[in-house]
Amino acid sequence: MKEPEPVVFVIDDDRMIRDGLQSLIRSVGLRVETFASAQEFLVAKRPDAPACLVLDVRMPELSGLDLQLKLRDGGIPIPIIFITGHGDIPMSVRAMKEGAHEFLTKPVRGQDLLDAVQKALASDRTLRQERKEANEIRGRFESLTPREKEVLELVVAGLLNKQIAAQLGMSELTVKTHRAHVMEKTQAESLAHLVRMSEKLKSVSRK
Amino acid sequence: MQISTAATAKRTLFRYGLAIGLIFLALLVSLALQNSFGNPFWFFFSAAVILSTWFGGAGPGWLAVICSTLAVMYYFTPPLRSLAVTPHDLPYFVTFVACEMGVTQLISWRKRSEDSIRQARDELEVRVAERTAELKNANDALVRQMAEQRRTEETLQATRAELARAARITTIGELTASIAHEVNQPLAAVVANADACVAWLSRKMPDLAEARSAAERATQGATRAAEVIARIRSLITKATPEKSRVPLNRVIEQIAALAEGQAERNHVAIKLELSPDLPIVLCDSIQLQQVILNLIVNGIEATTSVTDRPRMLTLRTEAEDKGQVRVSVRDSGVGLNEEVMGRLFEPFFTTRPKGMGMGLSISRSIIEAHGGRLWAESNTSGGATFQFTLPSEDGLTA
Numbered sequence: 001m002k003e004p005e006p007v008v009f010v011i012d013d014d015r016m017i018r019d020g021l022q023s024l025i026r027s028v029g030l031r032v033e034t035f036a037s038a039q040e041f042l043v044a045k046r047p048d049a050p051a052c053l054v055l056d057v058r059m060p061e062l063s064g065l066d067l068q069l070k071l072r073d074g075g076i077p078i079p080i081i082f083i084t085g086h087g088d089i090p091m092s093v094r095a096m097k098e099g100a101h102e103f104l105t106k107p108v109r110g111q112d113l114l115d116a117v118q119k120a121l122a123s124d125r126t127l128r129q130e131r132k133e134a135n136e137i138r139g140r141f142e143s144l145t146p147r148e149k150e151v152l153e154l155v156v157a158g159l160l161n162k163q164i165a166a167q168l169g170m171s172e173l174t175v176k177t178h179r180a181h182v183m184e185k186t187q188a189e190s191l192a193h194l195v196r197m198s199e200k201l202k203s204v205s206r207k
Numbered sequence: 208m209q210i211s212t213a214a215t216a217k218r219t220l221f222r223y224g225l226a227i228g229l230i231f232l233a234l235l236v237s238l239a240l241q242n243s244f245g246n247p248f249w250f251f252f253s254a255a256v257i258l259s260t261w262f263g264g265a266g267p268g269w270l271a272v273i274c275s276t277l278a279v280m281y282y283f284t285p286p287l288r289s290l291a292v293t294p295h296d297l298p299y300f301v302t303f304v305a306c307e308m309g310v311t312q313l314i315s316w317r318k319r320s321e322d323s324i325r326q327a328r329d330e331l332e333v334r335v336a337e338r339t340a341e342l343k344n345a346n347d348a349l350v351r352q353m354a355e356q357r358r359t360e361e362t363l364q365a366t367r368a369e370l371a372r373a374a375r376i377t378t379i380g381e382l383t384a385s386i387a388h389e390v391n392q393p394l395a396a397v398v399a400n401a402d403a404c405v406a407w408l409s410r411k412m413p414d415l416a417e418a419r420s421a422a423e424r425a426t427q428g429a430t431r432a433a434e435v436i437a438r439i440r441s442l443i444t445k446a447t448p449e450k451s452r453v454p455l456n457r458v459i460e461q462i463a464a465l466a467e468g469q470a471e472r473n474h475v476a477i478k479l480e481l482s483p484d485l486p487i488v489l490c491d492s493i494q495l496q497q498v499i500l501n502l503i504v505n506g507i508e509a510t511t512s513v514t515d516r517p518r519m520l521t522l523r524t525e526a527e528d529k530g531q532v533r534v535s536v537r538d539s540g541v542g543l544n545e546e547v548m549g550r551l552f553e554p555f556f557t558t559r560p561k562g563m564g565m566g567l568s569i570s571r572s573i574i575e576a577h578g579g580r581l582w583a584e585s586n587t588s589g590g591a592t593f594q595f596t597l598p599s600e601d602g603l604t605a
């Protein structure tokens with residue numbers, strides 16, 4: 001399956017800056033969509049593709065920081081590159097704490113912005129990949145029966161078949177059968193693989 | 208309420224008492240005169256009925272009619288001393304009673320309509336008086352309100368003028384965040400578009416159309432930046448150039464006092480050498496204050512790094528020939544090297560980390576708008592001297 005084309009969203013209330021940034025980013029062959037306000041961006045349809053946001057901090061009505069919080073609360077994970085005027089240091093600290101990807105000051109040097117965009121897109125690509133894999137694994141793990149899930153927990157915790165049988169009150173042979181089913185349904189190639197998958201699932205759902 | 212019902216009761220009692228009294232009087236007079244006339248003489252009763260009705264109203268009138276009828280029946284119609292009436296006297300007697308009743312009715316009608324007219328008139332008067340009082344109150348309130356409003360407006364005006372003054376004194380020389388933002392915005396557009404232009408040109412297959420439109424947007428941004436600067440400049444230099452006769456020495460003393468705090472903090476001594484017979488100058492005193500304050504602050508800032516000689520700032524005024532006065536601000540600071548000397552008066556030229564580089568540029572515009580000159584020199588003994596000239600009043604009239 002081919003990866004969908006990445007897209008860069010540019011949000012700035014100043015048309016000239018918006019057009020300049022758009023042109024700059026397009027010149028390296030990336031797809032760009034521009035918005036004159038945070039609200040416009042929120043109501044727009046966003047493609048399911050790796051993306052990042054180039055965001056002016058100081059905008060009337062909904063500021064860049066407000067949008068950042070809204071996206072976070074709405075569970076929309078997208079890397080943000082903030083652009084700010086001079087002297088907004090307390091603001092930048094706040095934005096960084098909230099997980100801003102990069103913070104550039106106006107006027108932004110073209111190369112700095114392009115570098116930041118590439119890095120943000122790469123990170124989004126990785127995150128999307130991780131989310132996709134985690135979803136697949138979750139699907140497989142969910143097909144297990146409750147009994148098999150119990151066995152899985154103990155296997156992953158490093159118990160031997162004998163110990164599992166004792167703990168769950170079943171014969172060792174039954175444990176072996178369950179165990180075989182678990183390996184088959186989760187498509188685990190080895191015990192190590194199974195452990196890795198279950199770890200991954202936990203870490204993604206924790207995020 | 209209580210009082211008025213009591214008063215009404217008393218009045219009613221009086222009215223009925225009056226009717227009975229009058230009838231009694233009529234009876235006495237009639238009895239006294241009975242012997243002088245042959246015929247029964249009842250006319251006093253008529254008079255009593257009329258008076259009772261007139262002064263007492265309908266009720267007492269009817270009471271008088273009844274009483275007089277009884278009295279006549281008893282005393283004057285045979286058989287005497289009895290309430291009976293002989294058939295012979297009946298028509299006569301009935302006519303008498305009918306007349307009495309008619310008179311009472313008529314008079315009470317008349318009286319009632321008169322009363323109601325009077326009452327209406329009284330009410331009208333009361334109402335007119337009330338309305339007049341109300342109007343007067345409203346009018347007084349209005350007058351008070353207007354006076355108050357005028358006072359508020361005056362205060363507001365004064366405050367506004369004061370604020371404008373304060374704002375103008377602080378904006379100059381100091382970086383204000385909003386101006387910086389205003390200028391930075393178009394500059395950001397210029398940089399983004401210029402970088403985009405270069406990027407399109409440096410592709411393997413340069414895209415000239417894209418490069419051109421980016422370059423055009425860069426030009427637009429630069430034009431906008433220039434406009435913003437022009438706007439700021441005209442805001443500061445040309446807003447209400449109210450020229451008045453200004454005692455220059457007084458202004459310098461005031462501004463020196465204003466800068467005293469900053470000078471002290473930086474251990475700079477300010478010395479005044481003011482010419483005692485300086486002609487009056489005609490200028491916008493606020494703008495003049497801005498120029499002087501700006502030169503003083505620059506001078507103080509130039510001396511802060513000096514450690515090997517006294518930190519001094521000398522303000523001097525003198526009358527020139529050709530109807531001009533000259534003000535100079537001389538400091539013992541870092542002085543002006545060739546590079547700085549060449550660019551001092553350019554907008555946004557600054558060597559200070561927090562400077563905006565607008566102070567001298569604006570100061571020069573102000574002085575030139577007044578028909579004067581502003582320039583800088585290096586002192587041979589270190590430091591710099593900034594001087595400006597202004598036409599004096601005798602120079603202007605000459």
Ligand SMILES: Nc1ncnc2c1ncn2[C@@H]1O[C@H](COP(=O)(O)OP(=O)(O)O)[C@@H](O)[C@H]1O
Binds near residue numbers: 538556557561
């Ligand atoms: N008295 C002075 N001595 C030395 N340099 C000065 C003096 N006054 C001005 N300058 C130089 O001129 C520059 C521009 O001054 P100005 O227009 O007032 O802007 P700013 O004070 O914001 O820097 C200063 O940054 C400084 O380098």
Ligand SMILES: [Mg+2]
Binds near residue numbers: 501505566567
């Ligand atoms: Mg200055």
